[in-house]
Amino acid sequence: MNKLNFENAMERLEEIADQLEDGSQSLDESLKLFAEANKLAAFCTGKLDEAEKKLKILIKDQDSYTLDDEETE
Amino acid sequence: MCVVESDRMDQEEVFAAVYSVSELTREIKSLLEDHLPPVWLQGELSNFIRHSSGHMYFSLKDQDAQIAGVMWRQRNLLLTFTPRDGMQVRVFGQVRVYEKRGTYQLDVLKMAPAGVGALQAAFEKLKAQLHAEGLFDADRKRPLPRFPNAVGIVTSATGAALRDIVQIIRRRAPGLQMILRPTLVQGEEAAEDIVQAIREFNEFDQVDVLIVGRGGGSLEDLWPFNEEKVARAIRASHIPVVSAVGHEIDFTIADFVADLRAATPSAAAELVAPLHSALRQDLRELKNRCRRAFERSLHQHRDRLMRLRSHYGLRRPADLLYQRRQRVDELLQSIRSSCRNRLVQDQRRLAHNRQLLTSLGPESVLRRGYALCWDEQTRHLVTRVAAVTPGETLTVQLHDGRWQGRVDEISNGKWDQVVVEKK
Numbered sequence: 001m002n003k004l005n006f007e008n009a010m011e012r013l014e015e016i017a018d019q020l021e022d023g024s025q026s027l028d029e030s031l032k033l034f035a036e037a038n039k040l041a042a043f044c045t046g047k048l049d050e051a052e053k054k055l056k057i058l059i060k061d062q063d064s065y066t067l068d069d070e071e072t073e
Numbered sequence: 074m075c076v077v078e079s080d081r082m083d084q085e086e087v088f089a090a091v092y093s094v095s096e097l098t099r100e101i102k103s104l105l106e107d108h109l110p111p112v113w114l115q116g117e118l119s120n121f122i123r124h125s126s127g128h129m130y131f132s133l134k135d136q137d138a139q140i141a142g143v144m145w146r147q148r149n150l151l152l153t154f155t156p157r158d159g160m161q162v163r164v165f166g167q168v169r170v171y172e173k174r175g176t177y178q179l180d181v182l183k184m185a186p187a188g189v190g191a192l193q194a195a196f197e198k199l200k201a202q203l204h205a206e207g208l209f210d211a212d213r214k215r216p217l218p219r220f221p222n223a224v225g226i227v228t229s230a231t232g233a234a235l236r237d238i239v240q241i242i243r244r245r246a247p248g249l250q251m252i253l254r255p256t257l258v259q260g261e262e263a264a265e266d267i268v269q270a271i272r273e274f275n276e277f278d279q280v281d282v283l284i285v286g287r288g289g290g291s292l293e294d295l296w297p298f299n300e301e302k303v304a305r306a307i308r309a310s311h312i313p314v315v316s317a318v319g320h321e322i323d324f325t326i327a328d329f330v331a332d333l334r335a336a337t338p339s340a341a342a343e344l345v346a347p348l349h350s351a352l353r354q355d356l357r358e359l360k361n362r363c364r365r366a367f368e369r370s371l372h373q374h375r376d377r378l379m380r381l382r383s384h385y386g387l388r389r390p391a392d393l394l395y396q397r398r399q400r401v402d403e404l405l406q407s408i409r410s411s412c413r414n415r416l417v418q419d420q421r422r423l424a425h426n427r428q429l430l431t432s433l434g435p436e437s438v439l440r441r442g443y444a445l446c447w448d449e450q451t452r453h454l455v456t457r458v459a460a461v462t463p464g465e466t467l468t469v470q471l472h473d474g475r476w477q478g479r480v481d482e483i484s485n486g487k488w489d490q491v492v493v494e495k496k
Binding site for chain 1: 255356
């Protein structure tokens with residue numbers, strides 16, 4: 001699976017909600033899915049709580065790139 | 074050299090009349106206004122402004138030149154169409170000199186649309202070509218990431234567009250990283266700069282979505298976003314692109330080729346930045362759905378377990394066990410009771426036998442008054458009188474003792490002929 005990000009975490013959460021609602025899993029599977037859902041939800045909440053980020057400027061220097069802080073007037 | 078130059082000027086001052094600015098301007102004015110009769114003129118409208126006074130100010134241009142124009146309110150009230158930038162128009166008017174600013178402009182009396190302008194024509198031609206190539210196809214449009222980690226912005230560092238985008242993204246999604254690659258957004262070099270910026274973001278490869286655009290302006294101002302190379306750079310980007318050029322009414326080639334067209338830079342910011350408050354709501358709902366479904370599944374499994382437990386198939390082994398245990402108890406019980414019975418019976422038999430033994434033995438007979446009699450010398454029991462001779466000593470045994478006596482007299486006869494009273 002890809003690196004966990006907010007988007008695929010939310011998608012997986014939707015998938016789990018659908019599966020749990022379908023109700024065809026064994027108890028063991030349900031438990032596993034529910035535990036996974038809790039982890040994903042915590043991850044997503046963390047992402048939403050991230051602090052405000054500064055505007056950066058993309059600078060190309062020959063073949064490498066750097067990010068500069070925006071010049072404050 | 075300097076001396077020569079100054080000499081020539083001196084000479085000119087001497088031989089020519091000296092005009093005032095007003096005089097020269099008046100001269101120009103009469104030259105232009107008197108010698109140029111009202112003319113019909115065709116050109117493309119640009120920088121069109123309808124002032125709050127109702128007067129219209131604009132330029133008319135072709136590829137090589139432009140002329141300022143004005144159409145006063147009382148004349149433009151009669152217009153049957155709405156003039157717009159880029160429109161090819163035919164006007165009837167007269168050149169007038171505006172003395173205060175030393176400029177000339179066309180005082181337009183009549184105006185009529187005259188087909189599409191040259192820029193408009195170029196726009197339509199490129200649009201048709203790219204459309205035929207499939208660059209605008211709906212299936213080429215990629216969805217925007219629902220929750221980007223970083224957004225790349227391609228616009229001027231000083232424009233209102235950037236300010237609007239930053240402000241709106243901060244409000245909606247404070248954690249979203251914004252990265253600006255400042256570019257020119259108008260003029261001849263702008264298109265190449267924009268193309269480079271898009272390429273750089275693709276090389277840098279750390280943003281999930283690009284906003285490419287600028288604020289409102291004339292058709293010429295927006296022109297870089299109508300250039301073919303910009304269109305191709307947008308299409309070649311592996312990062313989804315949102316175009317954000319000008320106002321709602323402005324459509325550029327960039328808009329057609331972009332994965333999503335935003336009406337304005339502000340709208341682009343709203344499309345790109347998910348509203349965190351809404352995502353929190355979504356997340357809450359998902360969590361609740363999972364929890365409810367999980368609890369329901371727990372209940373279902375518990376119910377199923379209960380049903381299974383009461384099922385005969387599962388009950389049977391336990392049942393058999395209980396039945397066998399009961400059987401063991403029963404057997405033990407019966408063994409126990411049969412042992413006890415046997416004991417009781419044996420005891421009873423023993424008592425009976427003892428009694429029998431007692432009753433059959435001599436003692437009870439002796440107790441009843443009978444006596445045993447034997448010859449002490451022979452140790453024979455005397456059972457008949459014929460074996461006895463008078464004078465002989467016999468021992469008589471009762472149940473509690475014996476004595477010896479001599480036989481005096483012998484007589485025959487059965488015992489029932491003797492009546493004896495028991496003491």
